[in-house]
Amino acid sequence: MNDPDDLRRQRVLATIDAIPRGRLATYGGVALEAGLPGRARYVARVLRELPANHTLPWHRVVGAGGHLRTSGPSATLQARLLRAEGIPVRAGRLDLANHVWPRAGE
DNA sequence: CGTCTGACGGTAA
DNA sequence: ATTACCGCCAGAC
Numbered sequence: 664m665n666d667p668d669d670l671r672r673q674r675v676l677a678t679i680d681a682i683p684r685g686r687l688a689t690y691g692g693v694a695l696e697a698g699l700p701g702r703a704r705y706v707a708r709v710l711r712e713l714p715a716n717h718t719l720p721w722h723r724v725v726g727a728g729g730h731l732r733t734s735g736p737s738a739t740l741q742a743r744l745l746r747a748e749g750i751p752v753r754a755g756r757l758d759l760a761n762h763v764w765p766r767a768g769e
Numbered sequence: 770c771g772t773c774t775g776a777c778g779g780t781a782a
Numbered sequence: 783a784t785t786a787c788c789g790c791c792a793g794a795c
Contacts, residue, residue: 668792690777703777705792711776712793724776732776741776 674698675709682723685748686764687757689727696765707732723748729759 674697681696682688688696690703699705710721722744726732731752733741742752750762 694777701778701790702792704775704790705777707776708792709776721776726776727778734776737776 671697671699672709675706676719679706679710679719679721679724682720682764684720685750685762687723687725687729687745687750687759687762688764689759690724690732691727692763692765693724703727723764725757725759729757731755731757 675693678693678696679688682693690706691701693706694700694702697706706724710724713719713721722741731738731741738755742755745752745757750757
């Protein structure tokens with residue numbers, strides 16, 4: 664298990680795992696941090712296929728512009744988890760500008 | 770190998 | 783604000 668695919672995936676997972684509590688990251692941002700510029704969709708795919716027993720802060724990953732891209736029960740859960748971290752959620756929208764990660768200097 | 774899909778992102782109307 | 787479309791690319795078939 665050391666294919667380029669697995670490594671690429673590991674980097675995405677590691678990046679998401681590094682998102683600080685109370686902060687947000689976009690799919691595209693995670694992809695960029697993982698060294699995969701322009702692969703936002705790949706990040707989404709990785710999250711979608713996570714096993715049920717993962718411990719990653721998946722809820723901190725949102726769409727560009729601060730939109731929740733999840734739907735159904737996941738969206739409800741995500742909103743709840745985010746609010747629990749002090750990030751207000753209104754109508755599936757978030758104040759991305761004030762919580763986005765990473766940012767200059769960090 | 771050809772097509773379709775999508776937890777994206779951006780632009781146009 | 784909402785809808786439609788396009789570019790992108792890894793999987794599923």
